[in-house]
Amino acid sequence: MTHLPDGRYVDDAPYDPQASLLELERKDLDAPNWLLVWRKFRTHRLGLISGIFLLLSYLMLPFAGFIAPYGPNTRHADNLYSPPQSVNFFHEGQFIGPFVYPMESEANLETFQWEFVADTDNPAKLTFFCDGDSYMLAGLIKADTHLFCAPDGVTIFLWGSDRLGRDVFSRIFYGAQLSLTVGLIGISVSFVLGIFFGSVAGYFGGRIDWVINRVIEVLRSLPELPLWLALSAAVPSNWSPVAVFFIISIILGILDWPGLARSVRAKFLSLREEEYVKAAEMMGASSGRVIRKHLLPNFMSHLIASATLSIPAMILGETALSFLGLGLRAPAVSWGVMLNDAQNLTSVEIYPWIAIPMIPIIVVVLAFNFLGDGLRDSLDPYQQ
């Protein structure tokens, strides 16, 4: 530090304006695009939390059978409409680890309902990594170890049981397997179709463009649900639940692509006049190569963001179809199938816990919306 005669202080370290400027910029310029996007996305708190939540949810899917204490269709004939049981730690002021109070059912002869009373004298301690109903781990490995279960003769219904005495908590985890993947399969179908038709229409233009555009207009102007209904009514009822599941997700995808195709087409229309496209064409690149290597990477990230935003519609679509009885059918378990039981207002009033599946639906849909918003905002890292 030098003290100049006119009272200013000057740093003695050698200073090269050009170098320091370059050094600062270089780091950012050299960073790959995804790093810049990630840096910006990290500041979007809500999007980040939603992303982590969704990631965990999807990672959990193969282990649903492990986390759930019961199988999806295991019936407990003595515990129909049993209310949720809470896990306690203190029994009469003493810490004895996680336990539940056994439920005892009594028939109320006036209302003709089963009434459940917790037996607060005999706490039943939970066991961990115990054997129970067998399930397929990730659909491949047969296993029967569960994360937690109640001792013999005692039930554990964290979120109550439904009309057939099936555990709502377990069914929500099993239901997630179908409800969450419907969106992914549907969006893949819609992605492939949308990019294909959108890019063909935008790149070639002319008559192909006209035809594809009219198809898009027709599909977009129609109400989705009646079409979904009509198409899923066409699925033969003797098909296996898995086949129905795939068909339903493909139907959801087939009716979703026009929106995506429109935005792809609009981008192509403006990008195909760019010089690098001309250059590629002059060097003899085929149309397919120009589309794949030169045009699509330009806005792939935007497409991913808009895809994220249209997954919720598919999840809601599956739920609505199953709710109406035209989508997945029992014994398949999805959130919509579970809510099918909640159609009846009186049963929701008496047994409110059968409407619990609406909570994961709302949470997942919100998470996808936030994630999509966050991605969209952070995709252009150079823009401040």
Add this chain to the structure above:
Amino acid sequence: MEILRYSVYRFGTMLMTLLVVSVMIFVIINLPPGDYLSNQITELRASGQSAGVAKAEFLRTEYALDKPLYQQYLIWMGFFPGPHGFSGMIQGNFGWSFEFDLPVSEIVGDTLWLTVLVNMAAIIFVYAVALPLGVAAAARSRTWVDYSSAFVGYLGLATPNFLLALILFYYGHKYLNLPIGGLMDPMYEGLPMSWDKAKSIGVHLIVPTFVIGTSGASAMMQRLRANMLDELGKPYVETATAKGMPPARMLAKYPLRVAFNPFVADIGNLLPSMVSGSVLVSVVLGLQTIGPALLQALKSQDQFLAGFILMFVALLTLIGTMISDVLLVMLDPRIRYEGRDA
């Protein structure tokens, strides 16, 4: 004059679209193997009732179901003479419902205008809610007004329609004593229109309107807010504020006008999803619209009934979209008459 020409052009394209849609609907309805009558015939044969078989066979020829598919389509539409000459959709003969054993027009009759009514009410609700909330959220951005309206908006988008219907129904009845189920008191059903009947319908409309409109209102509110925010940053807003214009008048007079455009244009996107929603909600709430009839017809392969309802729903959305397109051109002189896509 230009607008008239554009309207005619738009009407023409609507008819073309409707034609394509009719082919699509016919194909979709005929996707499941067999039809209502052939299923019935197999069933009757299995139980050995030959009298019923004869009747069903008679109906099959009567409604040309024994002809090849493309002829069936042409007869259904009325482009081609059927067993009784030209009598299809364009001649006003909507076909026969096998399940109810009645002409389709008699079954749907009243439900048609109730469907239109429910959807109109929902659209009005969407505009009435989204406009003030969207403007308020933009004008007071990053305050509690903005955040709470965003929260409500997100929740509206994320809650499945039918669940909202159940919840509102339950609480509406419990605390506000709103009626449960249906679109009017059962005592007015089938009676001619009267003041009491209209009142009854009005009260019954509250919950359905709210349910059908919520997701549309949320989406529109968010878009209006984004548009308004774009406009609010522009110099003319600053000028208006600087010369001492009251904020409310300034908002209504300048930025809102510009931001309003997508508001009208959006109805093209809004209407299909609202009609979808109304079908679903009608099934849940037991409204006498075409929703429950459609579901029933699709499940039992009652093809003329299902086909007619699908066509009606498509027509409803197409007309709505056309009106919004024409309105848009009238509102905004900058919009070119043709080739507005891209």
